[in-house]
Amino acid sequence: MKIKEIIVVEGKKDTANLKRWLDVDTLETSGTGLTDSTLDQIRQWATTRGVIIFTDPDTPGDQIRQRINEAVLGCKNAFLPSRKAWEIVRGKRKVGVEHAGKEEILAALEHCLTYQTKEESTLSWQEFVELGLTGLPNSAEKRREVGIRWHVGEANAKTLWKRLNMLKVTKAMLEEGRDTDE
Incomplete structure (x- = not known):
């Protein structure tokens, strides 16, 4: 399945997991290291192809999502329920897009919402x-x-x-x- 929009994710492992299941182009924010240059790139793509923000269901993911939505109007937002996006890695609970399965990813992308002005x-x-x-x-x-x-x-x-x-x-x-x- 080809996704038209650019999907904004936090890192390379998120991209790798999405590409396992979808034909997709991504932009990685390198976690919370979201730069003005990256925001400019997101603004440009929002007007040409559209943007879906697909960050982890945790505090850093929510902070990235909020910052992008404030800077770039009209982005779609995909959400993973945190209980569907985790696995145990070396005895620790890991949460994120990189750990989600195909069904969870497709459901999140199918139910995107767009933040609008108040x-x-x-x-x-x-x-x-x-x-x-x-x-x-x-x-x-x-x-x-x-x-x-x-x-x-x-x-x-x-x-x-x-x-x-x-x-x-x-x-x-x-x-x-x-x-x-x-």
């Missing part, structure tokens, strides 16, 4: 709280389930709330999703 919220913070997605002992688990269901990755409360609003998700949509899963 718009009116479809899900208020109060509604988010009422759904139990923050402030309760099991809120983190609920957020994880919602992140997986809506393909926006696992996130803290504020980040998940923002991502759901980007998708124009409403309280009713979240309640319907919960009811159909029970």
Whole structure:
């Protein structure tokens, strides 16, 4: 399968894993060492071929994603659930695009979302709280389930709330999703 857009990843092993399964061109950020020159290159490709940001589901990956999205409007974002992107390497849990399988990679790319300029919220913070997605002992688990269901990755409360609003998700949509899963 050929991917039209340039996929921005953190490193060479991410590229190697994607190329195992897809015909794809990538740009490696060398981890958090994202330079102004690399951002300029991403801007140029965003206007010609399109860009998909596909970073690891961890803090450095989220920081890279945020920096690119702030600098380059209109990038697509692919998210891996962290529990699907890990393996045990020499006794340590490793998380990242380089460890994900073909099914996880294809699902993440199929459910890309694009950050846009700030718009009116479809899900208020109060509604988010009422759904139990923050402030309760099991809120983190609920957020994880919602992140997986809506393909926006696992996130803290504020980040998940923002991502759901980007998708124009409403309280009713979240309640319907919960009811159909029970």
